[in-house]
Amino acid sequence: MTDAFEPAPAGPPETKLTATKQRWAREGRFLTGRVARSGEERLPPGQHLVRDWPVLDLGLQPDVPTTSWRIDVDGLVDHPASWNWADFQAQPQSHLVTDIHCVTTWSRYDNGWDGLLTRDLLAMVEPRGNARFVVMHSYDGYTTNVPIEDFAAEDAVLAHSWQGQPLSRAHGGPLRVVIPHLYFWKSAKWVKRIEFIPADRLGYWEVRGYHERGDPWKEERYSEE
Ligand SMILES: Nc1nc2c(c(=O)[nH]1)N[C@H]1C(S)=C(S)[C@@H](COP(=O)(O)O)O[C@H]1N2
Ligand SMILES: [Mo]
Numbered sequence: 106m107t108d109a110f111e112p113a114p115a116g117p118p119e120t121k122l123t124a125t126k127q128r129w130a131r132e133g134r135f136l137t138g139r140v141a142r143s144g145e146e147r148l149p150p151g152q153h154l155v156r157d158w159p160v161l162d163l164g165l166q167p168d169v170p171t172t173s174w175r176i177d178v179d180g181l182v183d184h185p186a187s188w189n190w191a192d193f194q195a196q197p198q199s200h201l202v203t204d205i206h207c208v209t210t211w212s213r214y215d216n217g218w219d220g221l222l223t224r225d226l227l228a229m230v231e232p233r234g235n236a237r238f239v240v241m242h243s244y245d246g247y248t249t250n251v252p253i254e255d256f257a258a259e260d261a262v263l264a265h266s267w268q269g270q271p272l273s274r275a276h277g278g279p280l281r282v283v284i285p286h287l288y289f290w291k292s293a294k295w296v297k298r299i300e301f302i303p304a305d306r307l308g309y310w311e312v313r314g315y316h317e318r319g320d321p322w323k324e325e326r327y328s329e330e
Pocket of ligand 2 (some may be wrong): 161206208209289290
């Protein structure tokens with residue numbers, strides 16, 4: 106999957122970040138191979154390809170100007186972050202291209218994202234050993250939950266741009282989460298808080314019958330009970 110990445114332009118050495126990632130590699134932390142697949146199996150079972158990009162939300166698209174936008178990253182982390190838009194823009198930037206798989210059966214290939222990789226965020230906030238799940242909270246009241254290993258996937262990103270343009274309000278701008286290897290309801294639009302917790306807590310769709318994990322390759326669409 107590394108061919109899906111174009112490294113961000115060279116900048117100042119990120120010594121602490123690099124050191125943390127090397128330590129994780131030694132410890133095998135987060136390295137579970139949970140990334141989107143490609144090749145022959147590119148379209149997951151039960152999905153069909155679309156060319157447009159459907160908009161799905163709770164019928165409320167919050168208007169959050171970058172001048173009043175904030176994000177908090179907190180819970181079981183050693184270094185909580187509370188950033189305004191300028192703070193966020195100052196974080197390391199990456200570009201990558203991923204597919205989208207929505208539980209309503211549409212998939213969309215080759216979406217170009219720019220933003221902060223969740224791995225880079227993790228290296229900064231340093232989740233504690235007992236941080237096992239992540240809850241994303243959004244400006245429209247939406248929430249969604251993932252195991253920390255899924256949040257830490259190497260192609261997961263906090264994206265501010267799509268196809269080189271600022272992410273539109275309809276698609277979650279100014280900032281949304283993108284976790285390509287899970288169904289798209291796990292990718293919170295208009296994200297305002299990322300919380301690290303010790304035990305799973307179901308989000309908006311998960312309490313309404315969607316699967317806790319949402320792996321498109323296993324068709325984890327809805328929970329059995
Ligand atoms: N904040 C927020 N994020 C959200 C949602 C939402 O209603 N609110 N809907 C989810 C669902 S069900 C899907 S399929 C995708 C849709 O993203 P899109 O509108 O950019 O295609 O966003 C997900 N993230
Ligand atoms: Mo969805």
